[in-house]
Amino acid sequence: MKGIxxxxxxxxxxxxxxxxxxxxxxxxxxxxxxxxxxxxxxIGDFDSLKETxxxxxxxxxxxxxxxxxxxxxxxxxxxxxxxxxxxxxGNGGREDHxxxxxxxxxxxxxxxxxxxxxxxxxxIFAGDGVISLGQYKGRTFSVLPFGGxxxxxxxxxxxxxxxxxxxxxxxxxxxxxxxxxxxxLKVEGxxxxxxxxxxx
Numbered sequence: 001m002k003g004i005x006x007x008x009x010x011x012x013x014x015x016x017x018x019x020x021x022x023x024x025x026x027x028x029x030x031x032x033x034x035x036x037x038x039x040x041x042x043i044g045d046f047d048s049l050k051e052t053x054x055x056x057x058x059x060x061x062x063x064x065x066x067x068x069x070x071x072x073x074x075x076x077x078x079x080x081x082x083x084x085x086x087x088x089x090g091n092g093g094r095e096d097h098x099x100x101x102x103x104x105x106x107x108x109x110x111x112x113x114x115x116x117x118x119x120x121x122x123x124i125f126a127g128d129g130v131i132s133l134g135q136y137k138g139r140t141f142s143v144l145p146f147g148g149x150x151x152x153x154x155x156x157x158x159x160x161x162x163x164x165x166x167x168x169x170x171x172x173x174x175x176x177x178x179x180x181x182x183x184x185l186k187v188e189g190x191x192x193x194x195x196x197x198x199x200x
Contacts, residue, residue: 001020001021001022001080001081001082002020002021002022002083002084002085002086003021003023003024003077003080003082003084003085003086004016004018004021004022004024004037004085004086004087004088005024005026005070005073005077005085005086005087005088005104006023006025006026006029006030006033006037006039006088006089007026007029007070007088007089007097007101008026008027008028008029008031008048008069008089008093009089009090009091009092009093009094009097009098009101010091010093010119011032011033011089012032012088012089012118012119012120013120014120016036016086016088018037018038021086022040022041022077022080022082023037023038023039023040023041024039024040024041024042024043024073024076024077025039025041025042025053025073026042026043026044026069026072026073027044027045027047027048027049027069028046028049030042030051030053031049031051032089033088033089034053034054039053039054039055040055041055041057041058041076042054042055042056042057043057043069043072043073043076044057044060044069044072044073045060045069046060068097070087070090070100070101070104071100071104071107074104074107074108078108078111078113082113083113084113084114084115084116085108085114085115086115086116086118087101087104087105087115087116087117087118088118088119090104090117090119091117091119091121091122092119101117102117102124102192104117105117105124105125105126105192106126106147106190106192108126109125109127109128109190119197120197121196121197121198122195122196122197123194123195123197124192124193124195125192125193126146126191126192126193127185127187127190127191127193128187128189128190128191129186130184130185130186131184131185131186131187131191131193132183132184133157133158133178133184133185133193134157134178134180134181134182134183134184135181136178136183136195137157137178137179137180137181137183138177138178138179139177139178139195139196139197140175140176140177140196141176141177141178141193141194141195141196142173142174142175142176142193142194142196143162143166143173143176143185143191143192143193143194144166144171144173144191144192144194145166145167145170145173145189145190145191145192146189146191146192147168147189147190148168148189148190149167149168149189150165150166150167150173150187150188150189150190150191151164151165151187151188152164152166152185152186152187153186153187153188154185154186155183155184155185155186156180156182156183156184157178157179157180157181157182157184158176158177158178158179158180158183158185159177160176160177162185173191
C-alpha cells in the first residue's frame with residue numbers, strides 16, 4: 001500500500017493518484033488539498049487552518065511540541081506499514097520547513113521505505129546501492145551526498161561521469177542528464193537525488 005503525505009508548503013497543482021493509497025494530510029495543507037484528493041486522516045495542531053477539516057482529526061496536537069506535523073504523520077504512515085510514500089506540498093514556503101521535509105525523506109529511507117517528494121518542478125528521493133535512473137531518460141538531475149561522503153562505485157547511461165567521491169559540502173553532483181533507458185548509479189553512502197521535471 002502506498003502512503004501519501006500532504007504538507008503545508010507550495011500547493012501541488014498536478015493530479016494526485018490516491019487509488020489504493022493511505023492519504024494523511026497535515027494541518028494547513030487541508031486548504032489546498034481538500035478539493036483535490038481524498039483524505040483519510042487529518043493530523044496536526046491546526047494552528048494555520050481556519051476551518052475544521054474533514055474527516056475530523058482523531059487528536060489535535062499542541063502547537064508547542066517536539067515534532068513537526070509532518071514528522072508525526074510520517075511516523076504514522078510508517079507504523080501503518082506502507083510500502084512507499086509520496087510527499088506533496090513539501091517544497092516552497094519556509095526554507096527551514098523545506099530542509100526539515102528533506103529529512104523526512106531521509107528518515108523514510110532509513111526505515112527501508114522509498115519516499116519521493118514531488119512538486120511541479122522536481123522529484124526528490126534518497127537512494128543507496130544501485131539507483132535506477134532509466135525511467136528519467138532525457139531529464140536533468142542532480143546527486144548530492146546525504147548525511148556523509150558519497151562514494152560513486154560505477155554509473156552508466158549518464159552524460160557526465162562522476163568523481164569517485166563526493167564529500168559532504170561539495171556540489172560536484174549538480175546537473176547531469178539521463179541519456180539511456182538503462183541509466184543507473186551505484187553508490188556507497190546515501191545519495192539525495194533531485195530529478196528536474198521540466199526541460200533539460
